[in-house]
Each structure stands twice: as C-alpha cells, then as structure tokens.
Amino acid sequence: MEFTDKAIGIDFGGSSIKMGVVLGKQIIAEAPVIIPKDYPIPTELIKAIADQVNALKEEHCDIKAIGCGVPGFVDTPTGRIHNLTNVPGWVDIPLRDLLSEKTGLPCVVENDANAMGIAEWKLGAGAGYQHLICLTLGTGVGGAVIVNNQIVRGSQFVAGELGQSSINYNGRVGAYNNPGALEDYIGNNEFAIDSQRAYLEAGIEKFIDDCSPAALDAAATAGCEVAIACWDDFARKLACTLANCCWLLNPEAFIIGGGLSNAGNTLFTPLRKHLAAQLSAPFRDHLKIIPAKFSNEAGIIGCAVLALEMADA
Incomplete structure (x- = not known):
C-alpha cells in the first residue's frame, strides 16, 4: 500500500507526547519539542500539541491531516475521549474537534494500540495478512484485532483490549476489577517484581532495576537459569491469551511489538513452544508469530495512515 501525501502522527507515550510528519513509511520530520503530559488542565495540553502541529505546518505546508493515538477509550467516529489511562482530568474530551479548530487540519483520534496495529498491518510486518492480531508489550498490554481485512473496534469502539483478558479467574484483581x-x-x-521474587527464592538478591526486561534478556542470553525460567513463565502466560485468541478468531499471524518484544528469541522461542502446545493443527500449523517492524515509531506512523485514509474518504 502506498501513501504519497504527508500527515502528522501524534503519539501519547507513557510520560510525553511525540509527533512527526510522515510520508509513506518514514517519519521525515519530528516536532521541535517533546511535550510532557503533566499539564494540569487538558485544554492547556491540547494547546501545546496544537502549537507543535502548527510549527510543523510552517516547514511542511502540504500536510493533509492529523492522526492522534491515545492510551484510553475513544469514541472513534467523533474523536471524543471517554478517558485516558493514568491521566487525570481527561474525561469526555472532544480532542478531534479541538485539535482541528486550533490547527485548521482534519483530525482523527484512535486508541494507541490500534494505531500501532494499523501501522504494522498496512505497512509493516503484517502487510498482506487479512486475519491478524497485533500486541504491544510494555507497561501494559495493548492489542489490535484485524478480521477479514478490517480492524475490529466493537459496538462502543473499545475492542482489542487483550491486556484485560483473564488468565486466572482467581488471580490478581486489576484496575477494572477483573x-x-x-x-x-x-x-x-x-514482570520485574515477579522476577525479583524468583531470584530471591533461588537465594540471589537483586535490585528491581536489575530485573528490567533488558537486564533479564541479557542474563538469559548469558545462560542464567533464573532469568531463562522467568522468560519461560512470561511466555507461558502470554501464550494463554494468544491461544484464546486463536480458538476464537483463527488468525494468520500475531505481530508483537513494544519494549518487551526487544528480547527477541529470548521471548519468541518459548512463546512459540507454549502456544503450539495449546492448539490443534488447523489453528497451529500455519500460524506465524512475528516481531513488529516499526518499534517506537509505530504509533506515529499508524496515526498518520489513519489520518490520510480519513482525509481521502
């Protein structure tokens, strides 16, 4: 798929907001300022975002539209945010209309995991697949579901929250009482807390920073049995949700991104093993598990793709 016009993609990250001008698969310019998310009032943050969009417009006068990906529940047709994850005050905010008003550009707003999935499906590792599930693994677990070459948003446009699927009905109670x-x-x-506990049970004391995904990947690669067991347990838990997805939707492939996916075969080898063990041949034999292509750029690229599709509709 070719996108020959320019659009701005905006990605609400864990602590800051990044944006860039996208042409095709490339971010060709980034905003001069990375915007922190700790503005006390939503309208002040929206103004800061609009100011950066307008700064990019001065250098790229042929920008066609804006796409904005946010970590929360969005009414996609109206671009209204129901609420943002871990961002106080962002309840029932008409983000699409406010950004359009302040920038003079058409705008679309989407859940950030859907934006990542759209980038991978349209232009990245999932290109060519019609039945696809994308996951992003980080502080949380986000998902995007593509069935029959259409993204599935659900009746209230909040489908795909795979991180909220249960792997133990007697387990830990999450933020949504599930x-x-x-x-x-x-x-x-x-993952870090559980790994620190596993080290302690093996008679090894570790600081929590020594149990980050990157540190655990390095330790497992060096042959540490505790770290290898931690990744195996991680993969077994993730495989439980992926197996449920397979039995329900029979996807062709899973595309896995986010920071934890950087562990590569440390994660993917046990994940493939545990998932295969839970599936019968029709679900398993042609199933692909593929690392995402775009890494941290996926959100910006996916939002730009959505913006251009909306502008051309």
Whole structure:
C-alpha cells in the first residue's frame, strides 16, 4: 500500500507526547519539542500539541491531516475521549474537534494500540495478512484485532483490549476489577517484581532495576537459569491469551511489538513452544508469530495512515 501525501502522527507515550510528519513509511520530520503530559488542565495540553502541529505546518505546508493515538477509550467516529489511562482530568474530551479548530487540519483520534496495529498491518510486518492480531508489550498490554481485512473496534469502539483478558479467574484483581488480567502479570513492572521474587527464592538478591526486561534478556542470553525460567513463565502466560485468541478468531499471524518484544528469541522461542502446545493443527500449523517492524515509531506512523485514509474518504 502506498501513501504519497504527508500527515502528522501524534503519539501519547507513557510520560510525553511525540509527533512527526510522515510520508509513506518514514517519519521525515519530528516536532521541535517533546511535550510532557503533566499539564494540569487538558485544554492547556491540547494547546501545546496544537502549537507543535502548527510549527510543523510552517516547514511542511502540504500536510493533509492529523492522526492522534491515545492510551484510553475513544469514541472513534467523533474523536471524543471517554478517558485516558493514568491521566487525570481527561474525561469526555472532544480532542478531534479541538485539535482541528486550533490547527485548521482534519483530525482523527484512535486508541494507541490500534494505531500501532494499523501501522504494522498496512505497512509493516503484517502487510498482506487479512486475519491478524497485533500486541504491544510494555507497561501494559495493548492489542489490535484485524478480521477479514478490517480492524475490529466493537459496538462502543473499545475492542482489542487483550491486556484485560483473564488468565486466572482467581488471580490478581486489576484496575477494572477483573481478576487475572494479563497485563497484571506481564506488564513491565509486574514482570520485574515477579522476577525479583524468583531470584530471591533461588537465594540471589537483586535490585528491581536489575530485573528490567533488558537486564533479564541479557542474563538469559548469558545462560542464567533464573532469568531463562522467568522468560519461560512470561511466555507461558502470554501464550494463554494468544491461544484464546486463536480458538476464537483463527488468525494468520500475531505481530508483537513494544519494549518487551526487544528480547527477541529470548521471548519468541518459548512463546512459540507454549502456544503450539495449546492448539490443534488447523489453528497451529500455519500460524506465524512475528516481531513488529516499526518499534517506537509505530504509533506515529499508524496515526498518520489513519489520518490520510480519513482525509481521502
């Protein structure tokens, strides 16, 4: 698929907001300022975002539209945010209309995991697949579901929250009062805490910083049995949710991105093993598990793709 016009993609990250001008698969210019998210009032943050968009417009006068990806529940047709994850005050905010008003550009707003999935499906590792599930693994677990070459948003446009699927109905109670939610076991923080505990049970004391995904990947690569076992347990938990997805939707492939996916075969080898063990041949034999292509750029690129599709509709 070719996109020959320019659009701005905006990605609400964990602590800051990044944006860039996208042409095709490339971010050709970034905003001069990375915007922190700790503005006390949503309208002040929206003004800061619009100011950076307008700065990019001065250098790229042929920008066609804006796409904005946010970590929360969005009414996609109206671009209205129901609420943002861990951002106080962002309840029932008409983000699309406010950004359009302040920049003079058409705007579309989407869940950030959907934006990542759209980038991978349209232009990245999932190009050519019609039945696809994309996951992003980080502080939380986000998902995007593509069925019959269409993204699935659901009746209220909030489908694909795979991190909230339960792997244990008697398990840890998450933010939405749902016991056993996947991301309460394999999110960055939870993975580090559980790994620190595993080291302690093996008679080894570790600081929590020594149990980050990057540190655990390095330790497993060096042959540390505790780290290898931690990654195996992580993969087994993730495979539980992926197996449920397979039995329900029979995808062709899973595309896995986010910071935790940087572990490569440390994660993907046990994940393939545990997932295969839970599936019968029609679901398993042609299934692909593929690392995402765009890494941290996926959100910006996916938002730009959505913006151009909206502008051309």
